[in-house]
Amino acid sequence: MERSFLFDQLSESEHEQVLFGSDPDTGLKCIIAIHSTVLGPSLGGTRFWNYNTEEEAINDVLRLSRGMTYKAAVSGLNMGGGKGVIIGNPYTDKSEMLWRRYGKFIESLNGRYITAEDVGVSTRDMEWVSMETDYVGGMPKYLGGSGDPSVMTAYGNFVGMKAGAKKVWGSDNLEGKKVLVQGVGHVGSLLCRHLAASGAEILISDIREEHLQSVSSTMKCTVVDPDKVYETTADIYAPCALGGTLNDETIPLLQCKLIAGAANNQLLNEDVHAKLLRQSEICYLPDFVINAGGIINIGAETDMGYQEGMARSRTEEIYGRVETILKLAEKHDLTTHEAAMKIAQDRITAMKKLKSSF
Numbered sequence: 001m002e003r004s005f006l007f008d009q010l011s012e013s014e015h016e017q018v019l020f021g022s023d024p025d026t027g028l029k030c031i032i033a034i035h036s037t038v039l040g041p042s043l044g045g046t047r048f049w050n051y052n053t054e055e056e057a058i059n060d061v062l063r064l065s066r067g068m069t070y071k072a073a074v075s076g077l078n079m080g081g082g083k084g085v086i087i088g089n090p091y092t093d094k095s096e097m098l099w100r101r102y103g104k105f106i107e108s109l110n111g112r113y114i115t116a117e118d119v120g121v122s123t124r125d126m127e128w129v130s131m132e133t134d135y136v137g138g139m140p141k142y143l144g145g146s147g148d149p150s151v152m153t154a155y156g157n158f159v160g161m162k163a164g165a166k167k168v169w170g171s172d173n174l175e176g177k178k179v180l181v182q183g184v185g186h187v188g189s190l191l192c193r194h195l196a197a198s199g200a201e202i203l204i205s206d207i208r209e210e211h212l213q214s215v216s217s218t219m220k221c222t223v224v225d226p227d228k229v230y231e232t233t234a235d236i237y238a239p240c241a242l243g244g245t246l247n248d249e250t251i252p253l254l255q256c257k258l259i260a261g262a263a264n265n266q267l268l269n270e271d272v273h274a275k276l277l278r279q280s281e282i283c284y285l286p287d288f289v290i291n292a293g294g295i296i297n298i299g300a301e302t303d304m305g306y307q308e309g310m311a312r313s314r315t316e317e318i319y320g321r322v323e324t325i326l327k328l329a330e331k332h333d334l335t336t337h338e339a340a341m342k343i344a345q346d347r348i349t350a351m352k353k354l355k356s357s358f
């Protein structure tokens, strides 16, 4: 048989299952990828995005779901990795019935996949999904859920950034540090609030004028043209838009000492670009370590309701986790990405052994 586009890719990335859902009545075209359920049910948000091609959507859902496995593992959660993508325009194509149909697809997986919000998706959208399935995290607080995960994601990003600053400058005080936040949507705008409170000098960039406006109307900041982000001098670059921004073209242009952002899959090629950053003497904090606040928050939804204090203190553990990863990388001459992956892989391997006996 000829090399298959999909199955070879699935076996290389070690995915367990992929579901394609189509519903012409509502216009729903979705893909749900379950990467691993070794640690528990797969958890990962749903992204609503105007992909240029179906191949682009498939690649995105495979990359994102794999990333969720390692994010949960490195964060010590009993969750596996999964992700959903819906192909469409998040500003014009969403409807109650589309979301409810999507909820039915999730329900058909019988708990192997739990969804939540990601780019282009709101808590209101998740309410509709929850009318058809219980396998939804990050529900609004008034419905007993943990609310928008972006709040804790941004906080964890901030905490991780401070630990990175301590390594690079010997102090985790961000006062006066120039931080460039690329993408000021849910997470980026909330990260800016923490940065403003800590006295950092804030630079923001976005492709949507209204998002720039809403941040710049509440705090002092400088707007950077989206095309000029990579060559702009800053102490810290915080990618909070989409993935793949650390690549052959952008890394040689970067004028920062630390990269600490929430966007998933920032390294276009994990191995090549993590090494290129190390050669360029830029300290890169692995995205899946410092953007875990959102799933940590969802993990705090217990049978007794949402435990906000626990979510906050578990998110603060990101500080120590960053320190451990930076030390491990230094000790074994690894990139920070490799060090984080090692910790995650070791936990998955140990859990496989633990589960092998009754």
Ligand code: NAD
Pocket (backbone or CB within 6 Å): 117, 118, 119, 120, 148, 149, 150, 151, 153, 182, 183, 184, 185, 186, 187, 188, 205, 206, 207, 208, 211, 226, 240, 241, 242, 243, 262, 263, 264, 291, 292, 294
């Ligand atoms: P969002 O859609 O609210 O915000 C993304 C922002 O990036 C938008 O304002 C968008 O206009 C902007 N943007 C898109 N392309 C851009 C470009 N080329 N240059 C500058 N800005 C651009 O999404 P979000 O929830 O804030 O998530 C941001 C990133 O963080 C995503 O990669 C997401 O996967 C990741 N993430 C989010 C969470 C969460 O809790 N929301 C958790 C973990 C990871």
